[in-house]
Amino acid sequence: MTAADRLVERVDEFVTERPAAVIAVFLLISVVAVGGVGGIETSAGADQFTQDIPAQQALDDIDEEFETSIGGSATAAQLIVTDDNVLSRSTLIRILETQDRLESRSTLRVSSTSSHADAIARQLDPSAETAAQRRDAVADATPRELRAAIDDADASGAVESQVSVDYNPTAQTADASIVGITYDVPDAATTARVTELQTRSVEVVDSVPGNEAGDNAILFGDGVLQSEITALLTDTAIIVFPAALLLILGFLVFAYRDPIDMGIGLAALLMALLWTFGFMGYAGIPFSDSLITVFPLLLAVGIDFGIHIVNRYREERSEGLGIEDAMRTTTDQLLIAFLLVTITTVFGLASNVVSPFEPNRDFGLVAAAGIVFTLAVFGVFLPAAKVLVDRWRERLPIPEFGTTALGTGGSRLGRVLRVGVDLSTVAPVAVVVVLLLGGAAGGAYGTGVNTEFSEEAFFPDEDRLETYSNLPEPFAPTEYTFLQVLTLFEEEFEQDFVGSVTLYVDQSVRDDDALELIDRTTRNPPDTFETTDERRAASTSVVTVIEDQAARDPEFADVVDRNDRLGTGVPDRNVDEVYDALLDSPAEGQARGYLADDRGSARIDYTIQPGVDNSEAVADVRELSERTPLQTVPTGELVVNEAVIDRLTESAIRSLFAAFGLTAVFLALSYAYLEGKAVYGLLNLVPVLVTVGLLVGSMRLFSIPLTPINAPILSVSIGLGVDYTVHFVHRFVDEYKAGSPVDEALDITIAGTGGALTGSMLTTVCGLGVLWLAVIPLLRDFGVLLALGVLYAYLCSILLVPSLVVVWDRYGDRVGLGLDGGLRESTGGRAD
Template identity: 45%
Template sequence: MSLAETVETATERLNTTIVDRPRAVIVVFLLVTGVFVGGLGSIQVSAGGLDSFTEGLPEQEAEDQVTENFQGPFQSDTQDTTQLIRTDSNVLTKEALVRDARLIERISDRDDLRMESANGPAPTIARQLNPSASTPEDYRRTLERAPPSDIRQAVRELEEESRLSGSVSNDFNPTSVSASASITIISHDFPESFDDVTAVQTDLQTVADDMPGDVRAFGSGTTEAEIRQSMTDSLGIVMPVVILLLLFFLIVAYRDPIDVLLGLITLVMTIIWTFGFLGYARIPFSQQMISVPVLLLAVGVDFGIHIINRYREETERGFSAIEAMREANSQLIVAFIIVTVTAVFGFGANVISTLDPIRNLGIASAVGILFTFLLFGVFLPAAKLVSDDVRTRLGVPEFNSSPIASEDSALGRILAFPAQVSQYAPTVIVVGLLLSGGAMGAYGSGVGTSFENEDFLPPEEIPAYLTELPASLSPGEYTITSTINLLDDKFGSSQGSTVTVYVEGNLKQDHALEALAAPNDNPPDPLAVGSGGQAEAQSIITVIKSHANENEEFATLVDRNDQNDNGIPDQNLEQIYDELFASSASERAERYLTEDYRSAKIEYQTDSDATQTEVTAGGAELADRLRFDATATGSVVVLAAVMDRIFQSAIQGLVMAVALTAVFLVIIYGILERKPLLGVVNIFPILVAIAFLVGTMRYMDITLNALTATILSISVGVGIAYSVHTTHRFIDEYDATTDAHKAMMITLTGTGGALFGSMLTTALGTGALALAITPILGNFGVLIGMSVTYSFLAAVIALPPAVLLWERVHQWDIDLKARLRPTT
């Protein structure tokens, strides 16, 4: 038995099972649904913010090592700290500092807030006034008793100390002793397994709200809480809109309440199966995953419209219900399989991403599409037969069972117009589409890439239309974005960012410090911000020079071991380190060198005009120049690394999706129809659609980010369905008429109506994501809606002339073989 016969036999058996044993099919699917219901309780919810994308990156691992080994002022694990951000006309007055001390004392009195220590202006100034002050109560009493003049003098004495300057805003003025904002870091004593950080930080904000002044509690718990809340609010807003839209289109497409109910039941089962799988597979549900149920609902309706519409076409031709479904299934089941496999290729192509959230999205959506095929391709036809049988027995009338479009309808004539035009100059049309698609693709190749906190966070101001929603749907209040903007405004640097180089090796070797300083003389342009074009670096060398200026004995030690008289010792380094760590400069030294003298960090200031890419390349170049194992890191470098991987994911996913889909279509059409070139024809419209999509992205200034990076491969998975359904129906009609133009006209007036209906449901259903709270989902909704629209238009406009050209090539091949066939 040939492969084609094997495929045909398998599909016939499946079709026979659906048609001859529909009740058994329903029972099996309901039992499986019960199994998947058990997985719903195991779903894990992840905030899905920046951390989920940076995990496992070498740059992030180096950043973690820097954080662990070099504790700067007030620096600690962000999971174990809460920032109290106070804003006022002047946060350094006695009254403001006393308020901060009282707040710290109240937090300390609450055992459930697990405060271990506090650092900020109030504790720092109190210890400067009274070195024996060590408790929140001591801080308060010291500040209450100190005259304002003493407090001002203490601030001036601490002017150069990072423990104070690092905790007040950029407008800090030591002369007038003023600043408009301050940060107090509350360190918590959380057990290793503690998982209620959010509750602690929420309660801490409640304590702060009971005190005078504007104080915001900011930490990982509050950030995660608001991201989770935005996910819940987005689902609460988007899903009702999607369901209402799908319900509307089901009513328009089916025009029968029983069929509408069957469609809704199948949609609900699809979601249960997919979410149950997520629970059993321990795949966390993140912000990106919100797009999955929306996509599956839209694609499921697409399948449902096709099966019901084709079934109705066959009943109008006089077939009985069973024979009509048998005929409809025999024509559609292969198309459904092709669409499913190509959709799995498109969605599943994201599995190759090196970023876990994108990979998880690829797995979830690919498995969801398989479930969608099983439920809409097997369960729904069986349920339709049973429901029609019951309706006949009970005498329930049919409401409207006519197909969506026909040759005589206005919609049918509109959809057939491109095929009508294509018969006159198919070559010119195809060339024109290739040129326009190529131009849009070239323009779209400049689409940007982004990865930033703002993508995942709710906007600072919620759009007015969302605030007007009913209380049950209206989103909550969000402060996270405004707090981050406040931090950037009050505490951000105006002199560019910094790049940290993490160095590992034996730093006691005589050449170690000279090696650390060597790259500074001729740095890459983004880091050449010092005098004379040198790098402006902060390292253990900086601390050594600074302490030598303060301590004559240490300066003598340095000079004695500086053979080339450049201020950098190049022998007896262990002794120098020992003296440094035993001195008053030990705290500063610990920020740049570990106590075992085997790890160091160098901080480079960067040009404020340099891009992330330029800064990252400059940091990597400096790291490569060092004579130790060195890795460039820092927030800019980590974000740039993620952006690079996002772009790689987008391109690799697109290439894989197109390649696998093209190969599969060529093979499947070659096996089943002996027409392999139709596989290439199938790919043509989707390539045109993607070219126009990326061009539109650049025009609308929508970047490839953590979610939109998946849009290119997903567009292949969703969009190819329109070409496949059209081509598959064309083949059926072509085999009957052997006239490509006539076959395409029949196809577009029949299947075209179902395509138009599914396009509206998919575009508007997925486009409803534009209403989501977070920008990352909103942009994805806009893009997937455009992608579906472009794919439909390409199937209707680009496919007919391409098919007519295929017929010419196909006929030329037949004629050539006939001429070459030997005569007898």
């Protein structure tokens, strides 16, 4: 007797002899798991996937060192104000009143605010130090004084940079403006704290007469964004989980046809999920977008295990065995299959621990742990509960419901399931060749699948949100502002966040040649960069700020000329003197966006040609960074996104090979140890390869890009595919060893296990496919892929495996790898 057999015998003993004790232990563990559920935190959005990327670190440095950022500082926010004319006296007063209330409310910890209204008010009263004083200056100015002040502020560049692109300096009109808000919070402040401050700021903004928060005054920042993305997860759960529950219940009724058995199965599902949630809480793993998919996955495997247990138990009971003997036979034959399925699925999931993305590593760890919990619950708790309940049924007047196994007794389902076996008797070679070629073609076609990553990819589909808004509470989704903000940024301010790339100059720029070197990076630009008439890159840096200010201010121009030995218009000595003069000029605010306070770093923004491929633009800025003598880091949202995509492809391929390699070795060794034939392990893998090929091809066919959320799908599909083929092959081996010919063993397998596989597939596909209802497109796509993976795995197990077995039986002996070889028992009949 092997160690596996001894383990199964031990489980048999507990399940059949002490079921009440088993149930009590599992309930006690569940109570402990409840304690971990309360410690779960939430993490969402694209930031999860950009950690440890040099370009992102440079972006974070820019947020900290410069007064204007391109990444969106966690301690800053923007208030977008819209009106018929944001340069009118009434709107300027409203903006300054808003700034005053934000700055004066100490509990908000607002350290500063800035706007075009500030610059205009300072022209009216240079001594005005507070927003309230500047508001009064605007209120008291005559129309002529106000108009002159707007002209003077515009001459310094302080107006155009903070109002919408429809700004008309002659008419002094614009439809929208941005108010910058900076919070004074420590670096260690939690996201929850920042979110709280920004949420309370919205209330203050709404208290100002004329402001309507979320309409003509929209506050937007990382705190608000994270809050709304978290709300997205909640809205998705509220819509998806009830729909999944209804579908699963419907198919469980079909599979179990017995309310008591279904109740046991549901209790086991809830227990497995509870243990997994508890593990997350105790392990300190936050609940994120990626982990939403774990729970449909656990439902899929749990439903599969539950249906197999009950279906096989019913088979044995129909042959006259008692409760204990029937359950012993069931667990003897299924626990080893469950163990193989669990370990191979864990390999597929745990292979994601090699991913460079922390959310994917968390996904692999949580899903692997959940699958192990599912094995324990459905392999031990459910059989024990079934034994205990059936004993009560024998003693109590409880009516009998559906007790026959799926696919048996000449049912229509049984006749449909025989298609694969029938084909294996007619043209097994043709079936194998067609399906192998189909899988290979799908895999080859799928090599052209697109990759995608951006913050917008985590945002919901606007059309779907509009449709769901008609649902009654609590299903109607939250009112989100970030979609409106993105539209405003793109339409009013022409900011799409990916139309430029940046060089972060990570060195002191106080040397005499620093500005010359910065200027040289704009000469002879690559074709992907926008250019000026002088064949220079269209860029913004401290050099361009100096040039613009010199063109407007003769006094500052004299400072530049004195320190420009080469006569190029770029200072090449005493640059600190130039910086001091620049920071004392009206261009101070713009300069601080490109020159750090300590002058230990700088930043250069380059505009990208419209329609240019992202990867080409990123390659060019990386090349520019390498060839410049300055110590620079290429960054910007576009660069960060491309870095994630690079890692994404590498991660998916690495996880796929790790999962397949571990699974192949494990199955070969396991069947060699358990059955004396490693060939059975190979029979499991061929359908899995076809499944993966078809799935990759489907991604391209349905235009589903590879994203950080669905990156684990390839490795997960191996685990899901093995789930179905292991059950089929393991049952076939049991019947074949017992002395049944190949065709008879296949008949018995498809009649019993085929029905269980069908019930499992239907509930799983619907349970996973219901993610298509998610408001987050990434989750919708992942749900579709998981459902397709399960469907392909099921079809391959039903259609391909029978023909594969027949082909191997016919031709394997020629190379010494046949199905025989001492495996048959000395006596005929079925295995006990």
